[in-house]
Amino acid sequence: MAPVLALALPLQPRIRLAQGLWLLSWLLALVGALTLLCSGHLLVQLWHLGTFLAPSCPVAALPQVALAASAVALGTGLVGSGASRASLDAAHYPPWRGVLGPLLVAGTAGGGGLLVLALGLALALPGTLDTGLEEGLGTALANYKDTEVPGRCQAKRLLDELQLRHHCCGRHGYKDWFGIQWVSSRYLDPNDQDVVDRIQSNVEGLYLIDGVPFSCCNPHSPRPCLQSQLSDPHAHPLFDPRQPNLNLWAQGCHEVLLGHLQGLASTLGNMLAVTFLLQTLVLLGLRYLQTALEGLGGVIDGEGEAQGYLFPAGLKDMLKTAWLQGGVARRPAPEEAPPEDEPPKEGLPEA
Amino acid sequence: MALLKVRFDQKKRVKLAQGLWLMNWLSVLAGIIIFGLGLFLKIELKKRSDMMDNSESHFVPNSLIGMGVLSCVFNSLAGKICYDALDPAKYAKWKPWLKPYLAVCVLFNIVLFLVALCCFLLRGSLESTLAHGLKNGMKFYRDTDTPGRCFMKKTIDMLQIEFKCCGNNGFRDWFEIQWISNRYLDFSSKEVKDRIKSNVDGRYLVDGVPFSCCNPSSPRPCIQYQLTNNSAHYSYDHQTEELNLWVRGCRVALLSYYSNLMNSVGAVTLLVWLFEVTITVGLRYLHTALEGVANPEDPECESEGWLLEKSIPETWKAFLESVKKLGKGNQVEAEGVDAGQAPEAG
Numbered sequence: 156m157a158p159v160l161a162l163a164l165p166l167q168p169r170i171r172l173a174q175g176l177w178l179l180s181w182l183l184a185l186v187g188a189l190t191l192l193c194s195g196h197l198l199v200q201l202w203h204l205g206t207f208l209a210p211s212c213p214v215a216a217l218p219q220v221a222l223a224a225s226a227v228a229l230g231t232g233l234v235g236s237g238a239s240r241a242s243l244d245a246a247h248y249p250p251w252r253g254v255l256g257p258l259l260v261a262g263t264a265g266g267g268g269l270l271v272l273a274l275g276l277a278l279a280l281p282g283t284l285d286t287g288l289e290e291g292l293g294t295a296l297a298n299y300k301d302t303e304v305p306g307r308c309q310a311k312r313l314l315d316e317l318q319l320r321h322h323c324c325g326r327h328g329y330k331d332w333f334g335i336q337w338v339s340s341r342y343l344d345p346n347d348q349d350v351v352d353r354i355q356s357n358v359e360g361l362y363l364i365d366g367v368p369f370s371c372c373n374p375h376s377p378r379p380c381l382q383s384q385l386s387d388p389h390a391h392p393l394f395d396p397r398q399p400n401l402n403l404w405a406q407g408c409h410e411v412l413l414g415h416l417q418g419l420a421s422t423l424g425n426m427l428a429v430t431f432l433l434q435t436l437v438l439l440g441l442r443y444l445q446t447a448l449e450g451l452g453g454v455i456d457g458e459g460e461a462q463g464y465l466f467p468a469g470l471k472d473m474l475k476t477a478w479l480q481g482g483v484a485r486r487p488a489p490e491e492a493p494p495e496d497e498p499p500k501e502g503l504p505e506a
Numbered sequence: 507m508a509l510l511k512v513r514f515d516q517k518k519r520v521k522l523a524q525g526l527w528l529m530n531w532l533s534v535l536a537g538i539i540i541f542g543l544g545l546f547l548k549i550e551l552k553k554r555s556d557m558m559d560n561s562e563s564h565f566v567p568n569s570l571i572g573m574g575v576l577s578c579v580f581n582s583l584a585g586k587i588c589y590d591a592l593d594p595a596k597y598a599k600w601k602p603w604l605k606p607y608l609a610v611c612v613l614f615n616i617v618l619f620l621v622a623l624c625c626f627l628l629r630g631s632l633e634s635t636l637a638h639g640l641k642n643g644m645k646f647y648r649d650t651d652t653p654g655r656c657f658m659k660k661t662i663d664m665l666q667i668e669f670k671c672c673g674n675n676g677f678r679d680w681f682e683i684q685w686i687s688n689r690y691l692d693f694s695s696k697e698v699k700d701r702i703k704s705n706v707d708g709r710y711l712v713d714g715v716p717f718s719c720c721n722p723s724s725p726r727p728c729i730q731y732q733l734t735n736n737s738a739h740y741s742y743d744h745q746t747e748e749l750n751l752w753v754r755g756c757r758v759a760l761l762s763y764y765s766n767l768m769n770s771v772g773a774v775t776l777l778v779w780l781f782e783v784t785i786t787v788g789l790r791y792l793h794t795a796l797e798g799v800a801n802p803e804d805p806e807c808e809s810e811g812w813l814l815e816k817s818i819p820e821t822w823k824a825f826l827e828s829v830k831k832l833g834k835g836n837q838v839e840a841e842g843v844d845a846g847q848a849p850e851a852g
Contacts, residue, residue, distance in 0.1 A: 302725035315722030319667055342726045344740035369717040369728040374663035377650035378690045380717040392692040 158464035164447040169242075169461070176239040176440040183433040184232030190225035190426045194218045197419045204412065206313050207295055212287030217276040221423055224269035228430045231262045235437045242444055255445050262438055270431045277424035281417055288409050292326045299368075300339040315370040317408060321415070324371035327407035329385075336361040337368060371403045378402070439465075508812035514795040515808045522795070523591045526788045530585035533785055534578050536778045541574025543771050550767065556661050557760065558632075558639035566628050566768070569621045570775070577782070580614060583607075584789060591792055604793050611786045618779045625772030629765050636757050640674045647716070648687040663718040671759035672719035672752040677733075679755075684709040685716060715751060724749040787813070 164172065198218035201208070208214055238255055241247040298310035318324055325331030343350050343362055353362050365386040372380035381402050384390035394402075443463035450461040466473065514522070548567035555562060587604070590596035646658040666672055673679035691698050691710055702708050713734045720728035729750050732738035795811035814821050 308725075311725070312722045319722070338727050339725070342740055347740070369720040369730070370722065372717040374660045374667070374718065377656070377659070377687075379686050382717070391690075393690055 158446075158462065159466040159469060161462050161464040162443060164443065164461050164463045169444070169447055172440060172444055173239045173242045176437065176444065177236050179433065179437050179440065180232045180235030180239060182232075183235065183430070183437050184229055186426065186430050186433055187225045187229035187232055190423070190430050191222065191229065193419075193423050193426055194221035194225060197416075197423055198222070200416065200419060204317075204416075206310070207291040207317065207408075207412065208284075208287040209290035209294075212283055212290075214280065214283055214287055217273065217280055217420065218423070220269060220276060221273045221427060224266065224273045224427065225430060227262065227266040227269055228434050231266055231434055231437060234258055234262070235441055238441060239444065242448060248448070252449075255441070259438060259442055259445065262434070266434055266438075267431075270427060270434065273427050274424065274431065277420055277427065280420045281413075284413060284416055284420075288412055289326075292409055292412075296326065296331060296335055296337070299335070299337045302339060303341065315368060318368075318370035318404070321408060321411045322373075322404050323406045323408035323411040324367060324404040325407050326409050328405075329367050329371055329403050331407070332367045332371070333363065333365050333386075336363060338362055338364070367403060373402060373404050376402045508810070509814040509817060511810055511812045512791060512795075513808060514791075514798075514811050516806045519792070519795055519809070520592060522788065522792050523588050526785065526792060527585050527588040529781070529785050529788070530581045530588060533581040533778075533781055534585070536781060537574045537577030537581060539574075540577060540775060540778055541571055543774060544568070544570025544572075544574055547767065547771060550764075554665070554760065556639075556658065557643055557665065557756075558635045559642055561639070562635050563628075563631060566621070566624055569624070570771070573618055573621055573775075576614060577618075577778070580611065581782075581785070584611075584785065588789070588792065591796060597796065608786070608790055608793065611782075611789070615779065615782050615786055618775070618782060622772050622775035622779055625768045625775060628768055629761070632764055633757070633761055636760055637674065640757055640760075644674065644679065644683055644685070647683070647685045650687060651689065663716060665756060665760075666716070666718035666752065669756060669759040669763065670721075670752050671754045671756040672715060673755055674757050675755040676753070677715050677719055677751050680715045680719070681711065681713050684711060686710060686712070719751045721749055721752050726750070 195218070198215065201215055201218065238251050241251050295310055295314050298304075298307040299314055300311070301307040302311050340362070345351070350362060353364065354360050357363060364383065366383035367385065369380070369382060372382065378393075381391050381394060388394070442465060446465075447461040447463035450463075468476070544567045547570065548564060551558075551562055551564060551567065584607075587600050587607075590600060643658055643662055646652075646655045647662055648659070649655040650659050688710070693699065698710065701710050701712070705711060712731065714731035715733065717728070717730060720730065729739055729742065729747075733751075734744055736743055790813055791811040793811075794813075794815075795809050798809035798811065799807060816824065
C-alpha cells in the first residue's frame with residue numbers, strides 16, 4: 156500500500172513548511188476577508204437596484220454563495236495559521252491532532268464546493284443579468300406615470316434618481332420615452348384639443364409625446380435643457396434633432412447598469428479565483444504537515460525521517476479496504492459498505 | 507505646599523512610565539487622524555471653492571494639518587523620553603531638557619484647544635462667503651461660452667442635484683437673473699422682444715428655473731416654466747404646490763453640510779486635546795517623581811510627584827519675580843555696556 160504523492164519531510168523542511176504555511180494562511184485570511192467585503196458590496200448594489208431587475212431573476216445567488224465561500228476561506232486561513240503555529244511548538248500541538256483531520260475534510264468539501272459553485276455562477280451571471288434588466292427596466296418605465304397606484308408609487312422617484320445618478324436615459328436611448336405614456340392622466344386637461352388629438356391618434360389611447368423627463372437632462376450641455384418637442388427641428392432655435400445630442404444623456408440605462416454590475420461581478424470572480432488557489436495550497440500544505448507529524452507519533456521535534464503524503468494508499472486500495480471493513484462489520488448481512496470519509500475527500504481535490 | 511502630591515514607589519514609577527509610553531504612541535495615531543481630518547476638510551472646501559468665489563478661508567484645515575504633524579513629533583519624542591525614564595543612565599541625558607519640553611507641551615495644548623474652538627466658530631464667516639459666492643455663481647450660469655466661466659452651469663446643476671436645493675435662498679432667485687444665454691434666444695419672436703423690453707437692463711427674465719431644481723419625489727412631471735401662472739398648467743396651484751421643486755436654498759444646504767462636518771471634526775479634536783492634557787499631566791508627575799528620588803544609588807526608594815512645587819498663587823508670584831529679575835539683569839548689563847563705552851568715547 157504505497158502512499159499517494161509521498162514527500163520526505165525531515166525536521167528542517169518541516170519547520171520551513173510550517174512557517175511558509177503560516178504566512179500563506181494569513182494571506183488566505185486577508186484575501187478571504189477582502190472577498191467577503193466585495194461580495195457584500197455586490198449584494199448591497201443588487202439590493203439597491205432591486206426594482207430594476209425582474210423578480211424572477213436569481214441574480215442574488217452569486218453574492219450569497221460568494222459570501223459563504225469567502226467566510227469558509229477566512230476560517231480555513233485562521234485554522235491554518237493556528238495549526239502551523241502550533242506545529243512548531245510541542246506544548247500546543249496535541250489538541251490540534253484530533254481536530255485537524257475533520258477540519259481538513261470540512262475545508263476541502265465545504266470550501267472547495269462553494270468556491271467552484273461561486274465561480275460557475277460568476278461566469279453565468281451576464282446572461283441572467285441581461286434578461287433581468289431588460290424586463291425590470293421595461294416594467295419601471297411603464298410604471299413611471301403610476302404615482303397614485305399603491306405598490307408602484309415609488310417607480311417615478313426611483314427611475315429619476317437612477318437616471319440622475321448613473322447618467323443614463325431610457326432603456327437603450329432617450330427615444331424609449333417617446334413610445335410610452337409617462338405623464339399621468341391625472342395631470343392631463345381633458346378639454347385641451349392637443350391632448351385629445353394625441354390620445355385619439357393611437358390605438359391604445361395613450362398620451363404619447365416627443366419629450367423626456369427632466370432626469371434625462373445632461374448638465375454638461377451649454378444650453379438650458381430641452382425636454383419637449385425633441386423631434387421638431389423648428390421648435391427651438393439652433394437645435395437640430397439629427398445632430399449628436401449633448402443635451403440629454405446619450406447612453407441607455409440598460410447598458411450602463413449592465414456594465415456596472417458586470418464589472419463588480421468580474422472583480423468578485425477574480426478574487427474568488429485567487430481565494431481558490433490559495434485555499435488549495437493551504438489545504439495541501441496542512442495535509443502534508445499533518446501526515447508527517449502523524450508519522451512521528453505527534454512528536455514535534457523528532458529528528459526521524461517522516462513522510463508526508465496526501466492519501467495513505469491508492470484509490471483502488473482505499474476502496475478495497477473500505478469495502479472489507481464494511482463487510483467485516485456486517486458479517487451476518489453482507490450489504491453495501493457504509494460510506495467512509497475517504498471517498499468524498501478524493502473527489503474534490505483532484506477536480 | 508505642593509499641588510496634588512502623589513507618593514510613588516519604584517513599581518508605580520515603572521508602571522507610570524510604561525503607561526505613558528503606550529499613551530504617547532496612541533497619541534501619535536491620534537495626531538495622524540487629526541492630520542487626515544484637516545486634509546479631508548481642505549479637500550472638501552477646495553471642491554466647492556467655485557461656489558465661494560475662491561475666497562474661502564483655509565485657516566482651520568491648515569491649522570489642523572499643522573497640529574497633527576506637531577502632535578506626532580512631540581508625542582514620539584515624549585514616548586522616547588518615557589522609555590528612557592526607566593533606565594537612570596539614559597534618563598540623565600534627558601534631564602536638563604525636560605522642564606522646557608513640558609512648557610512647550612503646555613503651550614501646544616493651549617493652541618490645540620484654540621484650534622478645536624475655531625472649528626465651531628468658522629460657521630459665521632462661511633455663511634457670508636457662501637451667500638456672496640452663490641449669488642455670483644448664479645449670475646454666470648448662462649456664460650457657457652465665456653472661457654474661465656464655462657463650467658459654472660455644470661457646477662451649479664450638479665450642486666443642486668447633489669444637495670437637493672435650488673437657488674441661493676429659494677427658487678425665486680432664478681426669476682431675478684437671466685440664466686438663459688442670448689445665443690439660444692430667438693430674437694425674431696415677439697414674446698422674447700417683449701420680455702427684454704419690459705425691464706431696464708434689457709435682460710430676458712422668466713418665471714422659470716433650470717431642470718436641476720426639479721424634485722424627483724413629485725407625483726407629476728416637473729414643471730419648470732411659467733411657475734407663477736396657474737392657468738398654464740392643468741390642476742396646478744403655485745401657492746400650495748410643495749413637491750414640484752426643491753424648497754431649500756443652496757446656501758442653507760451647503761452651510762448645514764459644512765457645519766456638520768466641522769462639528770464632528772471639532773468634537774474629535776477636543777477628545778484628542780483631552781488625551782494630550784492627560785499625557786502632559788502624567789509626564790509632569792513622572793518628571794517630578796524622578797527628580798524627587800533622593801538617593802540616585804538606590805532606585806527602590808519612594809519619592810513624591812506633584813504638579814506644581816508650590817500652590818498656584820505662590821508659583822505665579824515666583825514666575826513674576828523671575829521675569830523681573832530677567833529685566834533687571836538686562837538693565838545692569840546695559841549700564842555696564844554704557845559705562846564701558848563712555849570711557850572709550852571720552
